[in-house]
Amino acid sequence: MMMKPLQIGNLCIDRPVILAPMAGVTDLPFRVLCREQGCGMVCTEMVSAKAITYKNKNTFLLMETVPQERPVSLQLFGSDSDIMAEAVRMIADRDFDVLDVNMGCPVPKVVNNGEGSALMKQPELAGRIVRSLVEAIDKPVTVKIRKGFDDDHINAVEMAKIAEANGAAAVAVHGRTREQYYSGKADWEIIRRVKEAVKIPVIGNGDIFTPQDAKRMIEETGCDAIMAARGARGNPWLFRDIIDYLEKGILHEKPSLKEMTDMMLRHAEMHIRYKGEYQGIREMRKHVAWYTAGYHGSARMRQAVNEVESYEALKQLLADWLAYSEGGMKAHDKNNGS
Known part of the structure; x- marks a missing residue:
């Protein structure tokens, strides 16, 4: 399978295999290890827009990057478009390549503040946030969403269209609802539907644990890139394994x-x-x-x-x-x- 480079705004990613942002996991050391194994782009842990405006020391530590991990996406969460735009202007000159907006985090303390996947219930606000960030920074803005908030509100296609209409350069879709958290099976069909509905690149996320999973997701959804999350925990080799399987048909043994x-x-x-x-x-x-x-x-x-x-x-x-x-x-x- 030929892997086409992924174009996100003015950024070209040679290998469209991405490390998902994970709180408490994707810190600087782990990101570097994953890049060394061939990961096309890494993502920071999510950072709070409010905390940036408060100049919180720990938040600024989360945003530290080093040259050998780039390209790197910095993920921001919040629910106030003005505060988020202010935060982005404060960090615009930092060394990251893509700004990602978290609209998928299912954790109660985030959702209860109207942030993360709570934005799946407010498409208009989500659109205003994307627009404000696109206007605030001269870097590609992407959005990470879920299938929907719950089974009665499956709106990933609508959210992706809104993100695109407001200037997002790509959208990542996790094939689970907020109510599912990480249980059950990811619905890759919703990723295919989003891909068919928008012109911007679509990144598929959910249940990528093996190289075969990655190949199957690409074949079943037509997505432009795949994003690995839990499958990479304790396994930075996953990116090497996926790339070598897709490009050369090689299946590596487990590390000794x-x-x-x-x-x-x-x-x-x-x-x-x-x-x-x-x-x-x-x-x-x-x-x-x-x-x-x-x-x-x-x-x-x-x-x-x-x-x-x-x-x-x-x-x-x-x-x-x-x-x-x-x-x-x-x-x-x-x-x-x-």
Whole structure:
């Protein structure tokens, strides 16, 4: 399958395989790791427009980027078009390539403020927000939406048309409603319907866990790019795997235990450089659980890593896990006569 470059406004993305924005996941270290594996564009964690105008220190840390991760999309959330435009003007000269508007977050504290997927219930306001941001910044503005708010309000096609009419350069569609959160199965049919309804690029999102999933989504929906979210947690190799499968028909084996351990240690080192050892190690705990899921000894690892408080302790734990897991695999192979 030939992968056509993705054109978002004045930005050309060579490989249309994108890392979705995920709160608490897509920080700077993880984005860099995904770009190194071939990801065409990465997205920041969502940032609050109000927090930008308040000059919140933690929010500005979330917006830090480095040259090796670009192109990078900065995702903004809010519900007041004037405040969002003011926030965007404040950060317009920062090093990001695309401004994405979050209209899909299902978390109650966001939705209850009329933000995130709550905007799916207010198409006119959503349109005004897009227009205000397009006028406020000289960078492409994209919108991330869901199938609808609930099964009685499926309006992704309407929302995509409104985004396009107000100057959005692309739209990403997650094939679940807000009420579904991340449960059930993503509806790729709604992505196909959006693709048929608008002329701007459509990015498909939802249930991309394997290279075969990516190929099937492109074939079934005609989308211009795919966006991986939960499938990339603990698996930055997913982007390499998707690209090599689509372009060359190559299916990679799962990373070896040694590769996995080396990646976790590098990830931890980057976290510590970026956030300090105390915070960096604590945030690595969930990543280690994701990396090791499905491997021999993963349950024991999830329990043990929550006690780790230093890089040296993590390094020793991973060395012990590697030895334990490799020993378990050898025993399994011996018992099965291989």
